[in-house]
Amino acid sequence: MLTFQQLFPITGSTEGRLVQDRPVVHLLTDSRKLSQPAGTLFFAIRGKHNDGHLYLGQLYGLGVRQFVVEEATGLAALYPEANILQVKDSLIALQAIAAWHRAQFRIPVLGITGSNGKTIVKEWLAQLLSPDEMVVKSPRSYNSQIGVPLSVWQLDEHHIFGIFEAGVSQPGEMANLQKIIQPTLGVFTNIGSAHDQGFASHEQKTAEKLQLFSQVDLLFYCRDHTLIHEAAQAKGIPAFTWSRKQAADVTIVSSTVSGHKTIVGYTFRGEQHSLAIPFTDEASVENTLHCLAVLLYRGLPLTDIQDRMDRLQPVAMRLEMKEAINGCYLIDDTYNNDLAGLSIALDLLASQLGRGRRTLILSDLLESGMAEEKLYAKVATLTQAHGVERLIGIGPTIQAHAAKFEGDSTFFVSTGDFLQQFSPDQFRNELILLKGARVFGFEKIVHAFQQKVHGTVLEVNLDALVHNLNYYRSKLASGTKLMVMVKAYAYGSGSFEVANLLQFHRVDYLAVAYVDEGVSLREHGITLPVMVMNPSPDSFAKLRQYNLEPEIYSLEQLHDFLATAQAGVSHKIHLKLDTGMHRLGFTGEDFEELFALLRQHPQVRVASAFSHLAGADEALHDDFTNMQLATFSKLAEEAEARLGYTFIKHILNSAGIVRFPEHHLDMVRLGIGLYGVEATGSQQEALQPVSTLKTTISQIKRIRQGETVGYSRKGIADTDKTIATIAIGYADGYDRRFSNGGGEVIINGRRAPIIGNVCMDMCMVDVTGIPAKAGDEVVVFGPQLTLVELARRIGTIPYELLTNVSARVKRIFFSE
Numbered sequence: 001m002l003t004f005q006q007l008f009p010i011t012g013s014t015e016g017r018l019v020q021d022r023p024v025v026h027l028l029t030d031s032r033k034l035s036q037p038a039g040t041l042f043f044a045i046r047g048k049h050n051d052g053h054l055y056l057g058q059l060y061g062l063g064v065r066q067f068v069v070e071e072a073t074g075l076a077a078l079y080p081e082a083n084i085l086q087v088k089d090s091l092i093a094l095q096a097i098a099a100w101h102r103a104q105f106r107i108p109v110l111g112i113t114g115s116n117g118k119t120i121v122k123e124w125l126a127q128l129l130s131p132d133e134m135v136v137k138s139p140r141s142y143n144s145q146i147g148v149p150l151s152v153w154q155l156d157e158h159h160i161f162g163i164f165e166a167g168v169s170q171p172g173e174m175a176n177l178q179k180i181i182q183p184t185l186g187v188f189t190n191i192g193s194a195h196d197q198g199f200a201s202h203e204q205k206t207a208e209k210l211q212l213f214s215q216v217d218l219l220f221y222c223r224d225h226t227l228i229h230e231a232a233q234a235k236g237i238p239a240f241t242w243s244r245k246q247a248a249d250v251t252i253v254s255s256t257v258s259g260h261k262t263i264v265g266y267t268f269r270g271e272q273h274s275l276a277i278p279f280t281d282e283a284s285v286e287n288t289l290h291c292l293a294v295l296l297y298r299g300l301p302l303t304d305i306q307d308r309m310d311r312l313q314p315v316a317m318r319l320e321m322k323e324a325i326n327g328c329y330l331i332d333d334t335y336n337n338d339l340a341g342l343s344i345a346l347d348l349l350a351s352q353l354g355r356g357r358r359t360l361i362l363s364d365l366l367e368s369g370m371a372e373e374k375l376y377a378k379v380a381t382l383t384q385a386h387g388v389e390r391l392i393g394i395g396p397t398i399q400a401h402a403a404k405f406e407g408d409s410t411f412f413v414s415t416g417d418f419l420q421q422f423s424p425d426q427f428r429n430e431l432i433l434l435k436g437a438r439v440f441g442f443e444k445i446v447h448a449f450q451q452k453v454h455g456t457v458l459e460v461n462l463d464a465l466v467h468n469l470n471y472y473r474s475k476l477a478s479g480t481k482l483m484v485m486v487k488a489y490a491y492g493s494g495s496f497e498v499a500n501l502l503q504f505h506r507v508d509y510l511a512v513a514y515v516d517e518g519v520s521l522r523e524h525g526i527t528l529p530v531m532v533m534n535p536s537p538d539s540f541a542k543l544r545q546y547n548l549e550p551e552i553y554s555l556e557q558l559h560d561f562l563a564t565a566q567a568g569v570s571h572k573i574h575l576k577l578d579t580g581m582h583r584l585g586f587t588g589e590d591f592e593e594l595f596a597l598l599r600q601h602p603q604v605r606v607a608s609a610f611s612h613l614a615g616a617d618e619a620l621h622d623d624f625t626n627m628q629l630a631t632f633s634k635l636a637e638e639a640e641a642r643l644g645y646t647f648i649k650h651i652l653n654s655a656g657i658v659r660f661p662e663h664h665l666d667m668v669r670l671g672i673g674l675y676g677v678e679a680t681g682s683q684q685e686a687l688q689p690v691s692t693l694k695t696t697i698s699q700i701k702r703i704r705q706g707e708t709v710g711y712s713r714k715g716i717a718d719t720d721k722t723i724a725t726i727a728i729g730y731a732d733g734y735d736r737r738f739s740n741g742g743g744e745v746i747i748n749g750r751r752a753p754i755i756g757n758v759c760m761d762m763c764m765v766d767v768t769g770i771p772a773k774a775g776d777e778v779v780v781f782g783p784q785l786t787l788v789e790l791a792r793r794i795g796t797i798p799y800e801l802l803t804n805v806s807a808r809v810k811r812i813f814f815s816e
């Protein structure tokens with residue numbers, strides 16, 4: 001086992017301090033993912049948006065005693081029991097340690113890269129090679145400069161085959177990953193346009209990726225990808241190829257779709273064979289053929305190959321979070337179940353605070369190779385470390401080890417047994433993680449937990465949200481604070497989930513419109529400071545009780561607030577200044593009285609003063625905006641002088657952040673940009689769409705020329721038509737202005753216009769010539785049909801469309 005002392009020669013560093021030599025068991029790069037402090041080695045990594053050094057104190061407080069840092073001054077005194085290794089670059093140290101670890105094993109290791117399909121080929125190969133090979137693989141898509149070392153670190157004595165994926169976004173990265181993975185075999189899936197930005201050309205990108213395979217004994221790829229073939233040949237890399245067009249090690253001679261399968265005829269070593277692949281889409285077939293090549297090379301009997309292929313399952317790439325019965329939420333991760341996957345899913349569970357009790361429903365683990373005793377002891381420690389409060393174990397093996405699990409735990413031999421005694425009132429306000437191996441059929445449990453779904457859902461992509469957050473963060477100087485507007489149910493996308501994520505990603509402030517919104521954030525475990533923009537006097541008591549901070553915009557309101565103040569209890573307020581919007585706020589004329597009052601009530605502290613721009617998004621208003629900016633800075637300066645202390649000053653919204661970088665001041669207020677709409681229109685491509693509104697087709701009708709559709713007979717068929725009735729109407733927030741061709745939806749990839757008037761719960765679309773049947777999915781807005789376009793069509797703004805999606809539309813949150 002690796003110990004701290006050995007890290008000095010491994011990383012080549014001589015700086016640091018060794019208090020007591022300890023084993024290094026867990027490598028940690030994200031302080032939020034700490035689960036077992038003893039044995040943890042924390043790497044303080046400096047990233048674009050964060051600095052690991054900021055969390056040393058917190059981690060030390062939680063019991064972590066081993067650190068890799070870039071800046072060690074003063075740490076020895078602060079953390080007397082800590083072992084400290086000082087290096088030039090903590091990330092490089094992490095990589096060096098992983099590379100050292102990898103070199104301890106003499107097993108075949110397969111590296112996978114390519115533009116698409118890496119994760120799927122990795123997961124499938126692992127499925128196909130087990131049970132006879134103890135395969136270690138990257139968890140999910142851990143393929144980055146940090147993910148790869150963490151993946152490789154999992155290697156241990158009982159593995160006989162390793163599969164790791166590697167992804168790069170800019171030149172120079174792959175050589176690093178090669179040194180860590182040290183692959184002896186390789187799969188190059190394909191080369192496409194993903195992550196093109198970082199590379200001058202596809203050739204450059206191919207050459208870069210090929211560096212992963214500089215030392216392999218054999219590289220698997222499809223010979224028809226000419227770029228890959230030529231580059232591999234030029235480098236003299238030994239190849240094992242398959243092709244649909246020319247002679248190769250595996251030559252595909254026929255391919256026909258039959259039902260849900262694709263039957264592929266191929267020749268291998270001069271003989272003809274056929275294989276039934278359980279998929280029909282192009283990408284899945286290609287991914288399967290990569291796997292076939294590897295299996296043939298490994299010498300698996302053909303009958304076994306077919307057997308295993310039959311059992312291949314689509315890879316669930318998303319961890320979905322769904323609403324369920326009685327205020328519960330489900331994280332549905334019912335596709336594989338091994339230790340690494342369990343640990344990642346538990347991280348997600350742990351990051352969702354305040355959603356009530358944390359429940360885990362777990363099947364037997366299919367982790368071959370480790371003794372059951374040891375395996376379930378590990379599972380018990382993991383669940384405990386991640387704060388699981390209720391465990392339901394399903395399967396004979398986990399049941400046999402029931403005694404290892406402390407606290408609230410129940411066990412069932414099978415999924416059927418569990419369902420038999422299942423009743424909805426046993427679950428209330430819980431966050432339930434479902435983690436089950438496929439054979440346990442947990443879909444049935446998911447089904448039992450899901451409320452009856454109204455056909456319309458708003459899917460919220462949490463990864464896109466984080467991407468957008470980071471985009472705006474990258475525009476801020478370090479030290480500039482970030483307030484995020486989560487008013488109006490987080491612009492329609494669901495406030496707790498979004499607030500939770502923002503808290504996890506450490507924004508500085510949240511803002512809501514009303515006290516009730518703030519109260520509900522607090523009730524869901526949000527502890528960030530929350531500003532309430534429009535608190536009414538009758539809600540001041542609640543505001544104090546829940547430690548919310550009011551915006552104060554008038555003398556009258558301040559009098560009301562002070563009237564309810566309790567002596568000796570301090571309270572923070574935020575002053576709104578009117579610099580030209582003429583909505584709410586103080587002007588200079590109020591200052592005399594305002595500050596006289598505040599001086600009389602020193603327990604009321606001004607935490608910030610702010611103003612709002614009326615036209616930050618349009619150059620047309622720049623003179624006016626500059627006037628507002630100047631007025632604000634003058635008023636804020638005067639306010640500070642009169643108060644005798646300083647406070648946070650902020651004026652910019654999303655558009656302002658982009659257009660007025662010199663005026664970020666102490667804090668900015670991010671709104672619509674977080675939700676994927678770039679208000680100035682100039683940097684829309686930098687953001688990712690967050691919400692997709694979907695519904696379904698209820699019925700298809702054929703109508704004759706001259707017949708009419710819907711209320712007031714507004715939709716008139718000018719020819720014979722096929723009409724689809726879809727399950728969304730103005731009560732769901734689908735604007736009535738979309739009536740009569742005003743709006744379009746997407747059905748099976750094609751655009752279909754609204755025909756007739758939008759009704760309360762439904763509307764009709766013209767699907768003439770579009771393949772469509774009852775039950776098909778309809779995209780109302782999303783990445784291919786943007787809010788910006790739809791808003792323009794009916795003369796409104798994306799804000800209105802987003803926030804109009806009504807509460808009865810179910811929100812589904814997911815993350816890749």
Ligand SMILES: *Cc1c(COP(=O)(O)O)cnc(C)c1O
Pocket residue numbers: 485533611612652653654655669670671672673679
């Ligand atoms: C809503 C709001 C914002 C955010 O505006 P966006 O245009 O969505 O970025 C900022 N400040 C105030 C006072 C707001 O009400």
